[in-house]
Every structure is written in C-alpha cells, then in structure tokens.
Amino acid sequence: MVSKINQWFGIPELASEHGELVDHMLGFVHWFMLILFVGWSAYLVWVFYRYNQKRNSRADYHGVRGHATTHIEIGVVIVEAILLLGFAFPLWAKQADEYPTSPDTVKLRAVGEKFLWNFQYAGTDHMLGAMGAKYIDPGSGNPTGKDPHDPNSADDFVSPSLKLPKDRPVIIDVRSKDVIHNLALVPMRVATDATPGIHSHMWFKPVKTGTWDIICGQLCGPGHAQMKAVLEVVEQKEFDEWVKEQSENSAKKASAKLAAH
Ligand SMILES: [Cu+2]
Numbered sequence: 282m283v284s285k286i287n288q289w290f291g292i293p294e295l296a297s298e299h300g301e302l303v304d305h306m307l308g309f310v311h312w313f314m315l316i317l318f319v320g321w322s323a324y325l326v327w328v329f330y331r332y333n334q335k336r337n338s339r340a341d342y343h344g345v346r347g348h349a350t351t352h353i354e355i356g357v358v359i360v361e362a363i364l365l366l367g368f369a370f371p372l373w374a375k376q377a378d379e380y381p382t383s384p385d386t387v388k389l390r391a392v393g394e395k396f397l398w399n400f401q402y403a404g405t406d407h408m409l410g411a412m413g414a415k416y417i418d419p420g421s422g423n424p425t426g427k428d429p430h431d432p433n434s435a436d437d438f439v440s441p442s443l444k445l446p447k448d449r450p451v452i453i454d455v456r457s458k459d460v461i462h463n464l465a466l467v468p469m470r471v472a473t474d475a476t477p478g479i480h481s482h483m484w485f486k487p488v489k490t491g492t493w494d495i496i497c498g499q500l501c502g503p504g505h506a507q508m509k510a511v512l513e514v515v516e517q518k519e520f521d522e523w524v525k526e527q528s529e530n531s532a533k534k535a536s537a538k539l540a541a542h
Contacts, residue, residue: 391464411433
C-alpha cells in the first residue's frame with residue numbers, strides 16, 4: 282500500500298531483494314512530500330485570501346500569536362528523523378557492512394571507460410585475477426587490464442553485457458579507466474561511482490529474470506548518453522553453463538598465449 286504511490290509516479294521495475302526496502306522507504310518519502318505539498322499549497326492560497334491588502338489596510342506588527350506552526354514544524358522534523366534513522370541508516374548500514382560470504386556469490390569487476398562498460402567475471406575458480414593499468418590492451422582482447430601473470434586471471438573472461446543468475450548474491454568491484462562514471466543498475470536499486478584509482482564495491486541479489494538497460498549515472502563526457510549496456514538476469518543453470526563455456530575458452534586462450542611466449 283505504502284509503495285503504491287511509487288507506481289503512480291512511474292517507478293522502474295524492481296528486481297532485487299533489498300530493493301523492496303528501498304521502494305518502501307521511497308513510498309514513505311513520496312507520501313510525506315505529497316502531504317507537505319498539498320498542505321503548503323492550501324496554506325499559500327489561504328494566505329493570499331486572508332491577508333490581501335483589501336482586508337488588511339494596516340500592517341500588523343505582532344505577527345503570529347498561536348503555536349500551531351511550531352507544532353507542525355516539530356512534527357515534520359520528527360517524521361524526517363524517523364525516515365533517516367529508522368529506514369535510511371539501517372538499510373545503508375546493512376548494504377555497506379554485511380557483504381555476502383556464501384560460496385555461491387557471483388564476483389565480477391565492472392570497468393567503465395569513455396564510453397562503454399566491460400564486465401570481467403571471476404570464472405569457474407570464483408577468484409578475480411589482479412588488474413594492472415599497464416596490461417590494458419583492447420586490441421589484443423584485454424580491455425580490463427587482466428594481469429596475465431596472476432594464475433587467478435587465466436579463466437577470467439570479459440563480457441560487454443552484465444549477465445547474472447537469479448537468486449544468487451552478486452558482488453561487483455566497480456572501476457574506471459579514465460574519468461568518473463557511475464554503474465547505475467536501476468532495477469536492482471543500486472548505483473556506485475566508478476572512480477579512477479579507487480576500488481568501489483556494491484552488492485545485491487537479483488530475484489527476477491529479465492533484461493534491462495544499464496546506464497552511466499554520472500555525466501562523463503560527450504558520449505555519456507550512449508554509455509549503455511545490457512543487464513540480463515537468467516536462471517542459474519543457464520548462467521552456470523555460460524560461465525563454464527566462457528571460462529574454458531578464456532583459459533585455453535591464456536595458456537596458448539603463455540606457450541607462445
Ligand atoms: Cu560514463
């Protein structure tokens with residue numbers, strides 16, 4: 282019921298577990314703002330009527346004598362404090378402090394650049410390899426700077442779209458090669474800045490299969506509007522098969538390269 286107002290305002294589809302709490306909070310904020318908006322608007326109209334010049338040819342130097350406004354203001358402060366301390370802080374604390382540790386957690390790295398995203402998956406070993414700016418070479422198939430000397434990198438693979446399994450936690454390590462971007466996954470109700478030189482993280486659990494757009498949430502240059510990618514949530518079996526195939530291909534290529542050296 283509380284979240285219904287979000288739908289009237291056209292909120293995008295929700296597809297993550299914690300997103301329900303985000304939407305619930307948004308619902309409260311929207312209702313609260315609607316009440317304030319209607320209340321203030323009615324008050325403004327009343328003031329125009331009650332205090333127009335015709336009715337008040339002489340100024341009143343005493344002003345307000347009642348306490349109603351003070352009580353309303355205190356009420357607004359209390360509601361805002363409840364929203365912040367009761368909803369926003371606990372939700373943020375949980376997302377920021379309690380990262381998933383279960384072995385089925387999907388780990389990947391999102392690397393933003395002007396003007397596209399690349400997603401490096403940990404592969405079947407569940408270990409993301411090291412990253413080094415000096416290894417970045419999109420021409421030879423290494424757009425994310427996988428360190429070829431790190432054994433964990435061998436089976437890591439890179440995809441231009443973000444494919445995820447349903448009902449499994451996902452941790453994304455968000456990086457940038459050039460300027461500040463922002464990986465905004467709207468249906469998951471998460472967004473994190475990709476800042477050059479800084480390792481940022483986000484986590485969530487998709488609970489619905491589907492395909493959505495990924496946008497860059499930070500104005501990053503003339504191609505910002507085209508900086509889109511695809512977010513696809515599939516069933517776990519389909520995801521595991523895809524990872525196995527991509528991972529094996531990548532490992533084969535890595536060993537061939539090592540042999541050639
Ligand atoms: Cu961008």
